[in-house]
Amino acid sequence: MLQVRNLHIYYGQIQAVKGASLHVKPGEIVALIGGNGAGKSTILRAISGIVKSTSGSILLSDTEISSLPPERILKNGIGHVPEGRRLFRGLTVHDNLMLGAYSRNDSARIKNDIETMELLFPILGKRRKQLAGTLSGGEQQMLAMARTLMARPRMLLLDEPSMGLAPIITSQIYEKIGLLNKNEGLSILLVEQNAKLALKLAHRGYVIETGRVVMEGPTSELRESNEIQRAYLGKGYREVWE
Amino acid sequence: MLIQQLINGLVSGCVYALVALGYTMIFGILGIVNFAQGEIYMFGAFTAVLTLAATGNIWLASAAGIAVACVLGVLLERIAFRPLRGMHPLIPLISAIGASIFLSSLARLLFGPEDRAFPFEFHPSSFYFYGAQINQLQLAIIAVSVGLMAILTLFLNMTKHGKAIIAVAMDSDAARLSGINVNRAYEITFLLGSALSGAAGIMMAIYYNSTSPSMGLLPGLKGFSAAILGGVGSIPGAIIGGLVLGIAENLGAAYISSSFKDAFAFIALVLVLILLPRGIMGSRK
Ligand SMILES: Nc1ncnc2c1ncn2[C@@H]1O[C@H](COP(=O)(O)OP(=O)(O)OP(=O)(O)O)[C@@H](O)[C@H]1O
Numbered sequence: 001m002l003q004v005r006n007l008h009i010y011y012g013q014i015q016a017v018k019g020a021s022l023h024v025k026p027g028e029i030v031a032l033i034g035g036n037g038a039g040k041s042t043i044l045r046a047i048s049g050i051v052k053s054t055s056g057s058i059l060l061s062d063t064e065i066s067s068l069p070p071e072r073i074l075k076n077g078i079g080h081v082p083e084g085r086r087l088f089r090g091l092t093v094h095d096n097l098m099l100g101a102y103s104r105n106d107s108a109r110i111k112n113d114i115e116t117m118e119l120l121f122p123i124l125g126k127r128r129k130q131l132a133g134t135l136s137g138g139e140q141q142m143l144a145m146a147r148t149l150m151a152r153p154r155m156l157l158l159d160e161p162s163m164g165l166a167p168i169i170t171s172q173i174y175e176k177i178g179l180l181n182k183n184e185g186l187s188i189l190l191v192e193q194n195a196k197l198a199l200k201l202a203h204r205g206y207v208i209e210t211g212r213v214v215m216e217g218p219t220s221e222l223r224e225s226n227e228i229q230r231a232y233l234g235k236g237y238r239e240v241w242e
Numbered sequence: 243m244l245i246q247q248l249i250n251g252l253v254s255g256c257v258y259a260l261v262a263l264g265y266t267m268i269f270g271i272l273g274i275v276n277f278a279q280g281e282i283y284m285f286g287a288f289t290a291v292l293t294l295a296a297t298g299n300i301w302l303a304s305a306a307g308i309a310v311a312c313v314l315g316v317l318l319e320r321i322a323f324r325p326l327r328g329m330h331p332l333i334p335l336i337s338a339i340g341a342s343i344f345l346s347s348l349a350r351l352l353f354g355p356e357d358r359a360f361p362f363e364f365h366p367s368s369f370y371f372y373g374a375q376i377n378q379l380q381l382a383i384i385a386v387s388v389g390l391m392a393i394l395t396l397f398l399n400m401t402k403h404g405k406a407i408i409a410v411a412m413d414s415d416a417a418r419l420s421g422i423n424v425n426r427a428y429e430i431t432f433l434l435g436s437a438l439s440g441a442a443g444i445m446m447a448i449y450y451n452s453t454s455p456s457m458g459l460l461p462g463l464k465g466f467s468a469a470i471l472g473g474v475g476s477i478p479g480a481i482i483g484g485l486v487l488g489i490a491e492n493l494g495a496a497y498i499s500s501s502f503k504d505a506f507a508f509i510a511l512v513l514v515l516i517l518l519p520r521g522i523m524g525s526r527k
């Protein structure tokens with residue numbers, strides 16, 4: 001469904017992505033893991049059109065999307081929940097959801113979808129008139145996801161949904177991500193620093209280091225890899241060797 | 243006397259507020275100061291005067307004046323600011339000053355350097371209110387200004403496209419990820435700001451019965467000051483800032499010295515900024 005080939009991305013003189021290739025099949029959850037500054041967020045930004053790549057291609061169902069503006073890419077079915085949530089903090093929860101549906105004109109179904117979101121994340125229904133900036137971190141993450149879902153994407157790019165959240169809230173959010181994938185058939189490209197979580201939920205994974213894919217495969221294999229256990233799963237040499 | 247000066251101040255204050263709204267909206271969404279705002283005011287006035295001279299229809303003339311102001315605003319965004327997006331903030335500032343000089347020279351070329359009277363004699367009837375003489379023209383200017391501000395506020399807070407503009411001002415990348423076309427939002431912002439400035443110019447051309455290529459200079463500066471006074475980026479701030487400035491300069495002119503009228507506006511600006519560095523409605527975080 002999504003195919004990224006040999007992507008190169010620069011911020012001014014700095015090259016953040018150096019020839020990354022990856023793909024996501026329909027209905028799949030794919031994890032991108034890697035350390036700080038590896039280029040994970042940059043890859044997601046390029047897919048959603050917020051930054052432009054200097055070379056390489058991004059195909060969505062065999063259509064080249066790398067030259068389209070973000071609003072067109074969203075219309076084509078890719079929704080991006082950015083790192084740090086990036087809510088419209090001075091607007092209400094309801095306004096944020098409505099802005100998520102900005103590209104749509106079917107007001108009856110938008111209303112319906114807001115109800116669906118309030119069922120999926122009941123706290124959003126209770127906080128409808130509250131300013132988004134006053135929500136807790138977990139609530140903000142839920143609102144950020146719901147806002148993106150209001151555009152009815154076929155594919156979701158999730159950038160560090162667990163950032164700064166308590167483990168119990170993180171597992172609630174991961175449960176919802178699993179549900180969206182299973183029940184709605186949503187394809188998901190998931191960026192995480194918390195490799196353990198991501199490799200548990202995802203079907204396949206890519207390891208990114210300094211702008212390159214250094215390892216890829218089914219998560220069951222990645223979880224067993226010694227290098228990944230050492231570098232990302234926080235196990236010591238002793239544990240891995242024994 | 244006091245009430246008279248308050249009313250006079252309210253009339254000029256409304257005009258400053260309209261110009262300030264353009265400054266504050268454009269700054270809020272793009273982070274740039276559009277110094278050509280005063281020239282848009284002047285072009286609105288000139289277009290209205292010329293259309294009125296040709297057709298004799300004041301409504302048509304006002305509509306034409308506002309339309310030209312809108313077109314200029316949108317062109318300005320396209321030509322003077324859009325190509326510079328993402329560059330150091332000083333660069334669009336210089337571009338704005340350049341656009342302002344270009345437009346006032348163009349006006350001198352097109353309309354000639356001399357003052358023109360409004361081609362239409364208004365004889366507004368006056369009445370007395372606690373000893374203050376108020377004429378219908380003043381009331382009309384206040385009413386139209388308040389109406390325009392109300393429409394703007396309703397548009398921004400109640401409509402989908404208005405909220406989209408607020409969203410772009412808050413976080414343009416998040417807005418793009420929500421499917422909002424930010425270029426369209428910038429265009430609408432310039433259009434609205436320019437329409438308000440154009441309307442202000444037309445009203446002042448009628449009020450003072452004069453139009454000249456430099457007529458936008460002081461109202462532009464005072465509108466800019468009013469925007470800062472109120473807290474740049476704040477819509478209610480621009481309105482309050484405009485009114486404070488208008489009233490302050492009229493009171494200063496009446497009670498201290500009329501030859502320093504223009505200076506009082508800027509003295510008020512400096513005083514407020516010393517007390518409230520972020521402006522009257524600026525966030526105090
Ligand atoms: N706006 C920017 N301007 C300049 N350089 C940037 C910008 N954004 C990111 N970079 C650089 O690009 C590289 C990749 O950054 P990116 O945000 O994609 O990393 P990441 O893998 O998402 O890291 P993290 O896990 O910390 O979020 C880093 O070296 C970073 O400093």
Ligand SMILES: [Mg+2]
Nearest residue numbers: 040041042083
């Ligand atoms: Mg990141």
